[in-house]
Amino acid sequence: MAKERCIIVGASHAAAQLAPTLRQHGYEGSIAVIGDEYFLPYHRPPLSKDFLAGKKSIDDILIRPPAVYQKNNIRFVLGLTVTGIDRANKHLLLDDGEQIPYDKLVLTVGARVRRLEVPGVDKKGIFYLRTLADVQQIKAYAGKARHAVIVGGGYIGLETAASLRKLGMEVVVLEALPRVLARVTAPEVSAFYTRVHAEEGVRIVTDAQVAEFLGDGEVREVALADGRTFPADLVIIGIGIIPNTEMAAEAGLEVDNGIVVDEFARTSDPDILAAGDCTCHFNPIYGRRVRLESVQNAVDQATIAALTLCGQPRPYRALPWFWSDQYDLKLQIAGLSQGYDQVVIRGDIERGRSFAAFYLKEGKLLAVDAVNRPQEFMLGKRLIAEGVEVDPSLLRQENFALKGLLAR
Amino acid sequence: MPTVVYVKPDGTRQEVHLESGTTVMQGAVDNMVEGILGDCGGCCSCATCHVYVDEAWVDKVGKPDDVERDMLEFVINPKETSRLSCQIVVSDELDGLVVHLPESQY
Ligand SMILES: Cc1cc2nc3c(=O)[nH]c(=O)nc-3n(C[C@H](O)[C@H](O)[C@H](O)COP(=O)(O)OP(=O)(O)OC[C@H]3O[C@@H](n4cnc5c(N)ncnc54)[C@H](O)[C@@H]3O)c2cc1C
Numbered sequence: 202m203a204k205e206r207c208i209i210v211g212a213s214h215a216a217a218q219l220a221p222t223l224r225q226h227g228y229e230g231s232i233a234v235i236g237d238e239y240f241l242p243y244h245r246p247p248l249s250k251d252f253l254a255g256k257k258s259i260d261d262i263l264i265r266p267p268a269v270y271q272k273n274n275i276r277f278v279l280g281l282t283v284t285g286i287d288r289a290n291k292h293l294l295l296d297d298g299e300q301i302p303y304d305k306l307v308l309t310v311g312a313r314v315r316r317l318e319v320p321g322v323d324k325k326g327i328f329y330l331r332t333l334a335d336v337q338q339i340k341a342y343a344g345k346a347r348h349a350v351i352v353g354g355g356y357i358g359l360e361t362a363a364s365l366r367k368l369g370m371e372v373v374v375l376e377a378l379p380r381v382l383a384r385v386t387a388p389e390v391s392a393f394y395t396r397v398h399a400e401e402g403v404r405i406v407t408d409a410q411v412a413e414f415l416g417d418g419e420v421r422e423v424a425l426a427d428g429r430t431f432p433a434d435l436v437i438i439g440i441g442i443i444p445n446t447e448m449a450a451e452a453g454l455e456v457d458n459g460i461v462v463d464e465f466a467r468t469s470d471p472d473i474l475a476a477g478d479c480t481c482h483f484n485p486i487y488g489r490r491v492r493l494e495s496v497q498n499a500v501d502q503a504t505i506a507a508l509t510l511c512g513q514p515r516p517y518r519a520l521p522w523f524w525s526d527q528y529d530l531k532l533q534i535a536g537l538s539q540g541y542d543q544v545v546i547r548g549d550i551e552r553g554r555s556f557a558a559f560y561l562k563e564g565k566l567l568a569v570d571a572v573n574r575p576q577e578f579m580l581g582k583r584l585i586a587e588g589v590e591v592d593p594s595l596l597r598q599e600n601f602a603l604k605g606l607l608a609r
Numbered sequence: 610m611p612t613v614v615y616v617k618p619d620g621t622r623q624e625v626h627l628e629s630g631t632t633v634m635q636g637a638v639d640n641m642v643e644g645i646l647g648d649c650g651g652c653c654s655c656a657t658c659h660v661y662v663d664e665a666w667v668d669k670v671g672k673p674d675d676v677e678r679d680m681l682e683f684v685i686n687p688k689e690t691s692r693l694s695c696q697i698v699v700s701d702e703l704d705g706l707v708v709h710l711p712e713s714q715y
Contacts, residue, residue, distance in 0.1 A: 496650075524652070526652065533655075575677075
């Protein structure tokens with residue numbers, strides 16, 4: 202019998218976990234990873250952090266060195282785009298017109314940036330930030346820039362603002378909603394980040410609808426719908442991402458704000474699996490379907506997919522977590538806060554730089570945002586995962602040792 | 610090149626040669642040592658690279674800093690010898706280092 206042939210589409214966090222994990226668990230078929238970027242899988246998080254601020258090189262951010270893939274007989278085909286899936290014949294269609302057969306297919310195609318559709322957005326000096334190529338372009342251009350405008354006050358926008366500030370630029374963040382991080386944190390946490398950015402010299406402007414980019418070829422100014430303008434010789438847009446689901450949908454796979462997968466990372470076609478930012482799955486801890494945008498999910502779900510392919514299935518039950526670094530703030534988030542009915546703050550969020558925000562629903566802990574509070578993060582992870590009932594008033598008391606909350 | 614020995618809970622040993630300057634976490638990731646994840650890439654954010662430093666090496670490896678110590682307090686089964694392996698940098702000094710892997714990172 203010919204060897205089984207596994208093809209992985211998309212060469213990033215999920216793929217870098219999936220392919221070697223297949224080997225680790227004894228997969229004997231051939232493994233090929235096809236990616237449209239020109240690099241081996243690299244860590245994306247540093248792109249808006251250390252890498253942008255100039256401290257790291259490309260080799261520093263590769264997830265694994267090339268030797269690991271060689272040793273495990275994993276082939277990479279880079280700079281190639283898969284354009285379609287012919288499920289009936291089990292073939293992939295490629296942008297160079299070729300077709301290649303697969304036995305097992307894993308989609309780790311991730312997400313792409315949401316584009317801002319306003320006049321002047323194609324001027325020089327306006328960038329998005331998702332890939333290493335994006336950052337290389339930003340760095341090549343940013344050398345002479347003095348006035349940076351960041352469009353979008355999400356984690357990536359705020360991290361980028363902090364990194365550019367470190368490089369000595371004047372930085373303004375324009376957020377369309379009434380507060381930054383509105384989709385992901387409580388108002389108290391948004392206010393905290395707004396204050397720290399102000400203390401570091403970054404101006405955050407909310408309720409800011411970008412209407413137009415002005416300038417003669419190169420961007421010079423950003424104009425808002427209400428007429429306010431901001432000087433800009435560098436603009437970075439970070440207004441969210443869109444999962445790459447079109448190819449899966451065209452092939453008739455179930456898609457619902459992400460490629461729908463079950464607890465074993467299988468799509469509605471048993472020979473096609475998916476993992477990472479492109480997927481949507483039922484999370485048993487929160488009792489609903491979620492689409493996550495995090496390294497944790499990419500790595501953990503890819504591991505699940507590998508186990509399924511190796512015939513050692515294990516259901517996906519990991520607790521979501523995330524981190525974000527800005528200035529001296531190390532934010533670690535455990536769980537998902539959506540749907541909370543109470544927030545309890547531990548620590549001085551109004552003046553200090555270290556606190557934890559606990560999100561509860563009906564007395565049960567949903568999530569923790571911990572800033573320079575690794576203990577609260579670690580403990581939160583366990584309390585949420587173990588479903589321990591907590592007394593909110595204890596969480597607030599700094600003199601209460603949190604350890605006492607763990608059932609042992 | 611210094612050698613680091615990773616010992617699994619079942620006693621199996623995996624010996625790898627690492628460049629000085631890499632971390633014990635990265636060494637595990639690069640050599641597919643099962644049981645060390647290192648999801649955050651080594652920025653001390655995730656605590657998925659917990660190891661127990663072999664008693665004989667504890668002094669040479671040294672103590673964790675505050676952030677690391679706080680995280681270690683709430684890993685599964687913390688011990689006196691617990692470290693996050695992304696914070697241990699391999700050097701000639703540590704040639705032969707033995708670390709024991711925990712049952713689970715979560
Ligand atoms: C600047 C930045 C900072 C971040 N910071 C953090 C952080 O601090 N913590 C955290 O947890 N997460 C962070 N994230 C999110 C994290 O990087 C993503 O969750 C992660 O990259 C998802 O991995 P993935 O493999 O699922 O998909 P992706 O990383 O999106 O990779 C998918 C790959 O597939 C390729 N592809 C898509 N379609 C095709 C096709 N048809 N043919 C060939 N190739 C294709 C894409 O070009 C891409 O290379 C950050 C992201 C960015 C951009």
